[in-house]
Amino acid sequence: MIKDKTQKIAVIGLGFVGLPLAMLLVSKGFRVTGVDVDEKKILSIKNGKSYIGDINDDLLGKALQSKSFTVTSNYDELGKVDVIIICVPTPLNHDQSPNLTYVRNAAESISTRLQDGQLVVLESSTYPGTTRDLVLPILEKSGKQVGKDFYLSYSPERVDPGNKQYEIENTPKVVGGITNQCSENTIKLYKQIYSEVVPVSSTEAAEFTKLLENTYRFVNISFMNEMAMICNEIGINIWEVIYAASTKPYGYHPFYPGPGISGHCIPVDPLYLQYIMEKKGLSSQFIHLSAQLNKEIVDFIVKRSFDIIGKDQPSIFIYGLTYKKDIGDIRDSRAIDIFNQLIERGAEVSYHDPFVPEVMINGIKQKSSPITAETISKQDLILILTDHTDIPSDLLAEHAKLIFDTRAVFKGDSLNKGNIKQLGNGLLV
Template identity: 45%
Template sequence: MKTELINTIKEKRGVVGIIGMGYVGLPLALAFSNSNVKVVGFDIEESKTQSINDGISYFKHISSNSIRNVTQKNLFYATTDFSEISRVDAIILCLPTPLNQYREPDLSYVTNTIETILPYLKKGQVLSLESTTYPGTTDEELAPRITKQGFTIGTDFFLIYSPEREDPGNPNFTTSTIPKVVGGSTEDCLEVGVALYECIIEKVIPLSSTKSAELTKLLENIYRSVNIGLVNEMKIIADKMNIDIWEVIDAAATKPFGFTPFYPGPGLGGHCIPIDPFYLTWKAKAYGVTTRFIELSGQINTNMPEWVIGKVSDALNKESKSLMNSKILVLGLSYKKDIDDVRESPSVELMELLKAKGAQIYYSDPYIPVFPKMRKHSFDLKSILITPELLQEIDCTIISTDHEVFDYDLIHAYSKLIVDTRGVYRSITSDKIVRA
């Protein structure tokens, strides 16, 4: 059965079903279909499946043409009907794995989906989990559910873990050019998984187990979290010493070895870096390990929005103004520049803190015209156009996300006060600019 499935995959006679048409699932579906592999995209949101079938993209960094190019060739369509899982050969889960209110892993999206598709699984399929999670999830949560259906993993059903490595808006890397880590529940599972991803990925890295692949993903993002936490702490120290942290980082980056530059900001955003470290700290407790280093960096990064608001309050005080009732404009709602993704965005956290302190809040982000529905946040706001008249009415402008489309010369010319969290004005000395 393994050989037959591998041949079906390599000869591109099979069908790939991808569950979750979000920032990971949609690019992955396009990568497979552009390689002449038929894809069925699954999602519980009919608006997404309808958009795909109509050839309309709902993400800024993915063009509608790229979708139409494959849907019109009958290589890709989307559905909310999960019974169609029975007609695919490979199933790939690209689902959210958030934290609950106690900062513990919430696998409900994954486990609920598995329960939904169990009746439609069949012998000879391969299932891959791409969602970020703690080591042991694939074997502890997915495998038992599959075996209860009467399948033997590694013999008539194949289970793998291969973490996503998408970086929305990064022009230097695509789904196909980013190396892909794969771990299998058995050696035969691994062999099938490697064959699956070699259809679209230039370099596939096989690992000895699903646990190793799961921990690899966590290490990648914890590495970034820890280093960002370090540079955010250095930013505070430099500020107290009246030193420009951006100048220091740029200077340190000239060293050709032993240093990789990381940059401070208003906090961590996206679905990975603010969340992944806590997946490991939670799991490590089961082994009697306290991850002090990881937790410390998480604490520093989590506190960054509070620190920024403190800088805003201090800057307004110097102008004899209170934060309460002041008009504050937040520039950029997405978690990083030039994309339309607001997941865990520090900009939203800044807005919550400003709201709690009684400020009048406005935001401008051309990629997010209306404040979206979010699990933890709700604002009845729309993006406003930046004009000289607007800036002159605003008491303080916070550069939270440094989109390239913003006219920073105009913002500098007409703003009364600017709190710069991204180093946009690092080369400018001005009384109206406060670095945060």
């Protein structure tokens, strides 16, 4: 069935990971059923309207017209497929501990409908041991034996929204199974989907791989944020230093500071790792310090903004709320935290983001304001938090009184535009 692609595949969770994966599977010739408890998502898809930036309406419409893609909120459809891929959210609780409610619910829904020969693959980011210690016991309540009656593996999602160079298909796919047969079945399937499949020895190794990737970035970006704060105090331009250090052809890899580490993965996954370490009586000082620095950089930017302006109730115009450029995703965006804090400290704050037409701030709906010369010139400060490709840097440079640039939009030759000169860490006047 793998070779002739007659397998039916269900994808549970049609969010930023699940929907793009479903589209990839359809493009590879598989018949796909998307399952989600969110009726709004189901209705949107059925109407041919995508809510994911990387999936346009045309692609979604073609998948639906092909009859190879259907969506439902009815979990009974899981009993009619050969493969089930779980792509549900794994957020944090208020105490920063892992919230595996969605994973647990998905496993329970599968267990009562589990069929002989079915392959189940968990792709949601989680801590080592989740597949074996949480998902497996739930599935075994069906009375079926793993590796014989059904197969269970873990393969961490690797989705980078907005990345046109490394999309889902050409990003190597790590796979680890509960048994050797589980791994073999998953590898055979995934080789039909991905350009490269990377086998590891266990589900735990596959789970840890995802956490290592993002903890590596979490620690290094947090370190650079600390360096940016230090450079600000001693009057050195951090961007100049990073560029100079990057000319070294060995032993250095550049990371960049910014307005806090945002998004669902990088600031969340390290805390999943910290959780399982603490369960084992271990801890990571790197993760602890990085999490602390990720909070401090937000406070630093808010304080620095007020210090730059020099008055208590300034007007501040924020450019960019999304956690990375050219996407419409504000999940766990530190820009939202900065927006909140600026208002709480008495600033009059407005914003522009071409990907976020409106947003709730402190329970009040804020709408994206147009960028005009008149609007810019009236503001005490322009605060750049996201470096979207189409940012009107020339317009900002010509009309802004002050610009606090946290993303190095203005650097190199761009500093010669207008009457701009650079003062320390990302501050332009």
